Amino acid sequence: MSMATPQQATAPAGASVPRHGRAVFVGDFVHVDRSFDEAARLLLDCRGEWLHCLQLSATQQGLQLTVDEPRPSGATVVVPVSWEPLSGDSRLPELDGDIELVGTGDGHCRLAMNGRYRVGSTADRLAMHRGAELALRRLSGAVAKALKDS
Numbered sequence: 001m002s003m004a005t006p007q008q009a010t011a012p013a014g015a016s017v018p019r020h021g022r023a024v025f026v027g028d029f030v031h032v033d034r035s036f037d038e039a040a041r042l043l044l045d046c047r048g049e050w051l052h053c054l055q056l057s058a059t060q061q062g063l064q065l066t067v068d069e070p071r072p073s074g075a076t077v078v079v080p081v082s083w084e085p086l087s088g089d090s091r092l093p094e095l096d097g098d099i100e101l102v103g104t105g106d107g108h109c110r111l112a113m114n115g116r117y118r119v120g121s122t123a124d125r126l127a128m129h130r131g132a133e134l135a136l137r138r139l140s141g142a143v144a145k146a147l148k149d150s
Helices: 036-044 049-060 125-149
Strands: 022-032 063-067 071-073 076-085 095-103 109-119
Touching (some): 036 049, 095 125, 109 125
Antiparallel strands (some): 063 076
């Protein structure tokens, strides 16, 4: 996982990160043992098993997840996502981001999940970042497993 400054990354079109506080970027990726073409076909199916697994993982983590339509672009598929905590848990920020599927050229692909959230001056920044990292890791793992097992 990595963090970047706001100058190093930009929000995708239509993303709405809260406007107060400092922007923090977080991401995770996992390799999927499936060809890009097969995984992309599954990811483009908005009613697919991957979406069920993603929603289940989010619910188990206390997150309300919003998933927009997947957008294919050449050898990449991008799925805009956002979440907000279902409770007042200060370790889980509101986050806007993307799931991105990219072919690696060796019959496999890489699934990345990147997001942005804002922290205010009173937030426990370390706990919030660790919560965001853990949630991203679990969500990207759930999608990757669904794509591999479908």
